Amino acid sequence: MTAADLDAADPLAHHRDRFVGAETDLVYFDGNSLGRPLKVTAERLAEFVTGTWGGRLIRGWDEGWFDLPLTLGDTLGRVALGAGPGQVTFGDSTTVLLYKAMRAAVAARPGRTEIVLDRDNFPTDRYVAAGVAEECGLTLRWIDVDPAEGVRPEQVATVVGEQTALVVLSHVAYRSAWIADAPTITALAHDAGALVLWDLSHSAGSVVVELDAWQADLAVGCSYKYLNGGPGAPAFLYAAQRHLTTLTQPVQGWIGGADPFLMGPTYTPADGVRRFQSGTPPVLALGPVRDMLELVEEVGIEAVREKSVGLTEHAVQLADELLAQLGVEVASPRDPALRGGHVTLRHPSMKAVTERLWQRDVIPDYRDPGGLRIGLSPLSTSYAEVERGLVAVREVLAQLG
Numbered sequence: 001m002t003a004a005d006l007d008a009a010d011p012l013a014h015h016r017d018r019f020v021g022a023e024t025d026l027v028y029f030d031g032n033s034l035g036r037p038l039k040v041t042a043e044r045l046a047e048f049v050t051g052t053w054g055g056r057l058i059r060g061w062d063e064g065w066f067d068l069p070l071t072l073g074d075t076l077g078r079v080a081l082g083a084g085p086g087q088v089t090f091g092d093s094t095t096v097l098l099y100k101a102m103r104a105a106v107a108a109r110p111g112r113t114e115i116v117l118d119r120d121n122f123p124t125d126r127y128v129a130a131g132v133a134e135e136c137g138l139t140l141r142w143i144d145v146d147p148a149e150g151v152r153p154e155q156v157a158t159v160v161g162e163q164t165a166l167v168v169l170s171h172v173a174y175r176s177a178w179i180a181d182a183p184t185i186t187a188l189a190h191d192a193g194a195l196v197l198w199d200l201s202h203s204a205g206s207v208v209v210e211l212d213a214w215q216a217d218l219a220v221g222c223s224y225k226y227l228n229g230g231p232g233a234p235a236f237l238y239a240a241q242r243h244l245t246t247l248t249q250p251v252q253g254w255i256g257g258a259d260p261f262l263m264g265p266t267y268t269p270a271d272g273v274r275r276f277q278s279g280t281p282p283v284l285a286l287g288p289v290r291d292m293l294e295l296v297e298e299v300g301i302e303a304v305r306e307k308s309v310g311l312t313e314h315a316v317q318l319a320d321e322l323l324a325q326l327g328v329e330v331a332s333p334r335d336p337a338l339r340g341g342h343v344t345l346r347h348p349s350m351k352a353v354t355e356r357l358w359q360r361d362v363i364p365d366y367r368d369p370g371g372l373r374i375g376l377s378p379l380s381t382s383y384a385e386v387e388r389g390l391v392a393v394r395e396v397l398a399q400l401g
């Protein structure tokens with residue numbers, strides 16, 4: 001089928017018009033790094049400043065602001081994480097939440113000496129784990145992976161044991177888009193007595209996540225990628241209900257305490273997932289995330305995922321037809337069941353290709369080694385856009401020789 005046929009048959013195609021910039025010819029292949037804003041967000045942000053903030057002032061804290069990280073956390077859990085209420089909160093960056101979650105997990109497994117992780121995880125995950133290991137006197141136990149794939153359960157099975165405190169992995173790999181077998185890996189870690197922390201940065205709003213069904217312990221992720229929360233939008237954290245009376249995190253701020261307005265002499269953690277908060281909630285910054293979650297709920301995450309698979313299948317097919325003869329390889333899983341929302345195309349010239357594409361208003365991003373990442377945010381990307389972009393890649397590669 002042609003891109004035009006695919007767009008005509010796409011039941012979600014009309015949602016693209018809800019995003020700023022949909023009417024231009026720009027090809028956006030980086031919604032997995034910074035999602036496009038929704039048009040409604042511009043209106044709602046302006047209304048928030050002049051109406052709610054400007055009018056309600058400090059009364060706003062009692063009128064929903066204070067609980068917003070938790071109420072929106074419940075929405076995210078229901079819409080995109082397969083998580084029941086009371087287990088998800090928003091705040092901080094993913095990096096800071098990784099720190100809090102890792103410290104909470106290793107403190108809950110005293111006497112165990114290792115954190116298991118893979119060499120191809122996103123840098124911040126590896127760096128934070130190294131810092132926590134140093135602080136707590138632990139050792140990092142590395143898994144080597146093929147950068148065009150990701151971590152397999154067999155690899156986890158060979159390294160976990162009675163020394164393992166925590167396993168930290170990305171559910172969807174940022175380089176290849178490999179989807180890890182989260183339920184199997186979680187069960188393997190639990191059999192060894194360890195906890196598991198899933199990074200959902202490339203999953204939330206793109207693939208189906210079932211944290212409760214996986215029996216996950218902890219998870220964190222970004223809201224500026226497929227959740228379109230805007231640059232630096234607050235991250236989210238999930239902690240399973242069964243851990244909420246025992247897990248504690250080290251940034252003991254007043255808002256995560258049992259009764260913030262008691263202003264008491266010492267810190268006692270709040271009941272529930274609010275214990276993972278530290279300071280004043282980022283109310284202003286959560287508006288755009290709420291807008292996108294409303295849209296994802298309206299469409300349904302299964303339908304979003306179906307479109308995502310359609311877009312990445314189209315990209316792989318075009319790469320085979322247009323780019324393979326120029327030496328381009330697909331460095332993502334070919335089986336759509338193992339592939340998240342982006343496709344990485346590998347060629348030694350891709351760094352230079354990316355620079356030229358940006359000048360032509362075709363915007364993918366580049367990741368070593370030689371990887372052009374084609375991120376296809378399902379609700380804001382059309383099949384025609386995929387085709388225009390990959391035709392441009394062919395033209396630029398041919399010019400570069």
Ligand SMILES: *Cc1c(COP(=O)(O)O)cnc(C)c1O
Pocket residue numbers: 093094095096122124125170174199201202222235
């Ligand atoms: C994007 C991403 C992050 C980003 O962390 P920040 O603290 O928001 O900069 C972390 N982990 C993974 C796996 C990511 O893809």
